Amino acid sequence: GAGVSQSPSNKVTEKGKDVELRCDPISGHTALYWYRQSLGQGLEFLIYFQGNSAPDKSGLPSDRFSAERTGGSVSTLTIQRTQQEDSAVYLCASSPRIDQPQHFGDGTRLSIL
Amino acid sequence: AQSVTQLDSHVSVSEGTPVLLRCNYSSSYSPSLFWYVQHPNKGLQLLLKYTSAATLVKGINGFEAEFKKSETSFHLTKPSAHMSDAAEYFCVVSDRFNAGNMLTFGGGTRLMVKP
Numbered sequence: 001g002a003g004v005s006q007s008p009s010n011k012v013t014e015k016g017k018d019v020e021l022r023c024d025p026i027s028g029h030t031a032l033y034w035y036r037q038s039l040g041q042g043l044e045f046l047i048y049f050q051g052n053s054a055p056d057k058s059g060l061p062s063d064r065f066s067a068e069r070t071g072g073s074v075s076t077l078t079i080q081r082t083q084q085e086d087s088a089v090y091l092c093a094s095s096p097r098i099d100q101p102q103h104f105g106d107g108t109r110l111s112i113l
Numbered sequence: 114a115q116s117v118t119q120l121d122s123h124v125s126v127s128e129g130t131p132v133l134l135r136c137n138y139s140s141s142y143s144p145s146l147f148w149y150v151q152h153p154n155k156g157l158q159l160l161l162k163y164t165s166a167a168t169l170v171k172g173i174n175g176f177e178a179e180f181k182k183s184e185t186s187f188h189l190t191k192p193s194a195h196m197s198d199a200a201e202y203f204c205v206v207s208d209r210f211n212a213g214n215m216l217t218f219g220g221g222t223r224l225m226v227k228p
Contacts, residue, residue, distance in 0.1 A: 004156070031213055031214075033213075033215060033216075035216070042218060042219075042220050042221065043203065043216075043218035043221075044218075045215040045216065045217070048213040048215055050213050056213060056215075059215070091156060091157070093157075093216075095214075098213040098214040099145075099164075099214060101147065101159050101162055102159075102216060103159070104149075104156035104157040104158070105156050106154070106155055106156040107156055109154075
Protein backbone atom coordinates (compact mmCIF):
# COMPACT_ATOMS: atom_id res chain seq x y z
CA GLY A 1 0.00 0.00 0.00
CA ALA A 2 0.92 3.64 -0.26
CA GLY A 3 0.36 4.61 3.37
CA VAL A 4 2.66 5.03 6.35
CA SER A 5 3.75 1.61 7.57
CA GLN A 6 4.71 0.88 11.18
CA SER A 7 6.12 -2.29 12.70
CA PRO A 8 5.57 -4.19 14.83
CA SER A 9 1.87 -3.52 15.32
CA ASN A 10 2.11 -4.84 18.88
CA LYS A 11 5.09 -5.26 21.19
CA VAL A 12 5.14 -6.71 24.68
CA THR A 13 8.37 -6.59 26.63
CA GLU A 14 9.70 -6.72 30.15
CA LYS A 15 10.62 -3.65 32.14
CA GLY A 16 14.27 -2.73 31.62
CA LYS A 17 14.56 -4.09 28.08
CA ASP A 18 15.31 -1.96 25.02
CA VAL A 19 12.80 -1.74 22.16
CA GLU A 20 12.96 -0.50 18.58
CA LEU A 21 9.93 0.73 16.67
CA ARG A 22 10.04 1.19 12.92
CA CYS A 23 8.30 3.66 10.62
CA ASP A 24 8.30 3.56 6.84
CA PRO A 25 6.87 6.87 5.57
CA ILE A 26 5.03 7.50 2.33
CA SER A 27 7.50 7.62 -0.54
CA GLY A 28 8.61 11.17 -1.28
CA HIS A 29 7.49 12.61 2.04
CA THR A 30 10.32 14.67 3.47
CA ALA A 31 8.84 15.37 6.90
CA LEU A 32 8.47 12.59 9.47
CA TYR A 33 7.01 12.82 12.97
CA TRP A 34 6.66 10.53 15.99
CA TYR A 35 3.82 10.94 18.48
CA ARG A 36 2.82 9.00 21.58
CA GLN A 37 -0.76 8.24 22.57
CA SER A 38 -1.31 7.21 26.17
CA LEU A 39 -4.31 7.11 28.48
CA GLY A 40 -2.99 9.67 30.89
CA GLN A 41 -1.37 12.12 28.50
CA GLY A 42 -3.40 11.90 25.30
CA LEU A 43 -1.49 12.48 22.06
CA GLU A 44 1.95 14.08 22.43
CA PHE A 45 4.59 15.12 19.93
CA LEU A 46 7.94 13.37 20.38
CA ILE A 47 10.33 14.17 17.53
CA TYR A 48 10.40 15.60 14.02
CA PHE A 49 12.68 14.99 11.02
CA GLN A 50 12.88 17.14 7.91
CA GLY A 51 14.87 15.48 5.13
CA ASN A 52 18.46 14.94 6.21
CA SER A 53 18.51 17.83 8.69
CA ALA A 54 19.14 17.36 12.40
CA PRO A 55 15.90 16.31 14.11
CA ASP A 56 13.88 18.43 16.50
CA LYS A 57 13.90 16.37 19.70
CA SER A 58 12.01 18.85 21.84
CA GLY A 59 9.18 16.42 22.65
CA LEU A 60 11.24 13.45 23.83
CA PRO A 61 10.31 12.76 27.47
CA SER A 62 13.71 11.51 28.64
CA ASP A 63 17.21 10.61 27.42
CA ARG A 64 16.11 6.96 27.25
CA PHE A 65 14.29 7.90 24.03
CA SER A 66 16.13 8.40 20.75
CA ALA A 67 15.31 8.23 17.06
CA GLU A 68 17.12 8.19 13.78
CA ARG A 69 16.16 8.43 10.16
CA THR A 70 18.33 6.70 7.62
CA GLY A 71 18.68 8.06 4.11
CA GLY A 72 15.84 10.50 4.69
CA SER A 73 13.33 7.66 4.65
CA VAL A 74 12.82 4.90 7.25
CA SER A 75 12.89 5.95 10.89
CA THR A 76 13.52 3.97 14.06
CA LEU A 77 12.41 5.07 17.53
CA THR A 78 14.43 3.42 20.29
CA ILE A 79 13.48 3.28 23.95
CA GLN A 80 16.20 2.07 26.31
CA ARG A 81 15.62 0.52 29.73
CA THR A 82 11.87 0.60 29.28
CA GLN A 83 9.61 1.59 32.16
CA GLN A 84 5.94 0.82 32.70
CA GLU A 85 5.02 4.43 31.99
CA ASP A 86 6.36 3.93 28.45
CA SER A 87 3.34 1.75 27.69
CA ALA A 88 1.43 3.56 24.95
CA VAL A 89 0.65 3.57 21.26
CA TYR A 90 3.47 5.13 19.25
CA LEU A 91 2.27 6.79 16.06
CA CYS A 92 4.35 7.85 13.10
CA ALA A 93 3.24 10.43 10.55
CA SER A 94 4.72 11.85 7.37
CA SER A 95 3.95 14.76 5.08
CA PRO A 96 5.26 15.96 1.71
CA ARG A 97 6.27 19.32 3.24
CA ILE A 98 5.90 20.75 6.73
CA ASP A 99 2.93 22.89 5.67
CA GLN A 100 1.00 19.90 4.31
CA PRO A 101 -1.30 17.64 6.37
CA GLN A 102 0.31 14.70 8.11
CA HIS A 103 -0.60 11.12 7.21
CA PHE A 104 -0.55 8.63 10.08
CA GLY A 105 0.35 4.97 10.34
CA ASP A 106 -1.71 2.55 12.43
CA GLY A 107 0.76 2.75 15.29
CA THR A 108 2.72 0.33 17.47
CA ARG A 109 1.03 -0.66 20.72
CA LEU A 110 3.80 -1.06 23.30
CA SER A 111 3.11 -2.86 26.57
CA ILE A 112 5.72 -2.97 29.32
CA LEU A 113 5.24 -5.75 31.86
CA ALA B 114 2.27 28.38 22.72
CA GLN B 115 -0.64 26.62 21.11
CA SER B 116 -3.36 24.54 22.74
CA VAL B 117 -6.67 22.91 21.97
CA THR B 118 -9.66 22.22 24.19
CA GLN B 119 -12.36 19.80 23.18
CA LEU B 120 -15.31 20.66 25.31
CA ASP B 121 -16.94 17.21 25.43
CA SER B 122 -15.11 13.97 26.10
CA HIS B 123 -18.18 11.93 25.00
CA VAL B 124 -21.07 12.74 22.67
CA SER B 125 -23.97 10.40 22.00
CA VAL B 126 -26.42 10.89 19.13
CA SER B 127 -29.05 8.81 17.38
CA GLU B 128 -28.49 7.69 13.81
CA GLY B 129 -29.84 10.28 11.38
CA THR B 130 -29.59 13.20 13.81
CA PRO B 131 -27.05 16.06 13.62
CA VAL B 132 -23.57 15.85 15.11
CA LEU B 133 -21.78 18.74 16.86
CA LEU B 134 -18.29 18.27 18.30
CA ARG B 135 -16.93 21.41 19.95
CA CYS B 136 -13.37 22.70 19.84
CA ASN B 137 -11.66 25.87 21.05
CA TYR B 138 -8.05 26.67 20.27
CA SER B 139 -5.32 29.02 21.39
CA SER B 140 -2.44 30.06 19.18
CA SER B 141 -0.06 32.99 19.14
CA TYR B 142 0.04 33.06 15.37
CA SER B 143 -2.21 32.31 12.43
CA PRO B 144 -2.88 28.64 13.03
CA SER B 145 -3.72 25.75 10.81
CA LEU B 146 -6.56 23.70 12.26
CA PHE B 147 -7.53 20.12 11.57
CA TRP B 148 -9.99 17.45 12.57
CA TYR B 149 -8.77 13.86 12.60
CA VAL B 150 -10.80 10.72 13.26
CA GLN B 151 -9.50 7.53 14.86
CA HIS B 152 -11.32 4.22 14.63
CA PRO B 153 -10.42 1.46 17.13
CA ASN B 154 -6.88 0.13 16.72
CA LYS B 155 -6.30 2.38 13.76
CA GLY B 156 -4.20 5.44 13.07
CA LEU B 157 -5.55 8.92 12.57
CA GLN B 158 -7.37 9.86 9.38
CA LEU B 159 -7.64 13.47 8.26
CA LEU B 160 -11.25 14.67 8.02
CA LEU B 161 -10.63 18.28 7.06
CA LYS B 162 -8.23 21.20 7.42
CA TYR B 163 -8.40 24.97 7.73
CA THR B 164 -5.47 27.00 6.47
CA SER B 165 -6.76 30.61 6.28
CA ALA B 166 -8.78 30.26 3.10
CA ALA B 167 -12.58 29.88 3.41
CA THR B 168 -13.82 29.85 6.99
CA LEU B 169 -16.32 27.05 6.28
CA VAL B 170 -14.36 23.93 5.50
CA LYS B 171 -15.87 20.81 3.97
CA GLY B 172 -14.29 17.44 4.64
CA ILE B 173 -14.81 13.80 3.90
CA ASN B 174 -17.86 11.73 4.85
CA GLY B 175 -20.16 14.77 5.01
CA PHE B 176 -18.34 16.54 7.85
CA GLU B 177 -17.66 20.24 7.89
CA ALA B 178 -16.22 22.77 10.31
CA GLU B 179 -16.42 26.53 10.67
CA PHE B 180 -13.47 28.65 11.76
CA LYS B 181 -14.59 31.55 13.98
CA LYS B 182 -11.65 33.73 14.91
CA SER B 183 -13.65 35.96 17.26
CA GLU B 184 -14.69 32.90 19.28
CA THR B 185 -11.41 30.96 18.73
CA SER B 186 -13.57 28.00 17.81
CA PHE B 187 -13.47 25.30 15.16
CA HIS B 188 -16.52 23.13 15.78
CA LEU B 189 -17.15 19.99 13.69
CA THR B 190 -20.63 19.25 12.38
CA LYS B 191 -22.49 16.73 10.27
CA PRO B 192 -26.18 17.00 9.36
CA SER B 193 -27.02 13.32 9.78
CA ALA B 194 -25.03 10.77 11.79
CA HIS B 195 -24.31 7.31 10.46
CA MET B 196 -23.41 4.26 12.52
CA SER B 197 -20.00 4.19 10.85
CA ASP B 198 -19.24 7.64 12.30
CA ALA B 199 -18.77 6.12 15.77
CA ALA B 200 -15.11 6.80 16.58
CA GLU B 201 -12.84 9.20 18.45
CA TYR B 202 -12.38 12.66 16.99
CA PHE B 203 -9.42 14.95 17.58
CA CYS B 204 -9.25 18.69 17.03
CA VAL B 205 -5.69 19.67 16.19
CA VAL B 206 -3.75 22.91 15.81
CA SER B 207 -0.38 23.59 14.30
CA ASP B 208 1.63 26.63 13.38
CA ARG B 209 4.78 27.05 11.40
CA PHE B 210 6.74 28.38 14.35
CA ASN B 211 6.62 25.10 16.23
CA ALA B 212 8.90 22.18 15.37
CA GLY B 213 8.09 21.84 11.70
CA ASN B 214 4.38 22.36 12.13
CA MET B 215 4.16 19.69 14.79
CA LEU B 216 0.58 18.98 15.81
CA THR B 217 -0.97 19.81 19.18
CA PHE B 218 -3.98 17.63 19.91
CA GLY B 219 -7.11 18.15 21.92
CA GLY B 220 -8.11 15.50 24.41
CA GLY B 221 -10.47 13.83 21.96
CA THR B 222 -14.24 13.36 21.79
CA ARG B 223 -15.67 9.88 21.61
CA LEU B 224 -18.74 9.89 19.37
CA MET B 225 -21.32 7.19 19.97
CA VAL B 226 -24.14 6.64 17.49
CA LYS B 227 -27.28 4.84 18.64
CA PRO B 228 -29.46 2.96 16.17
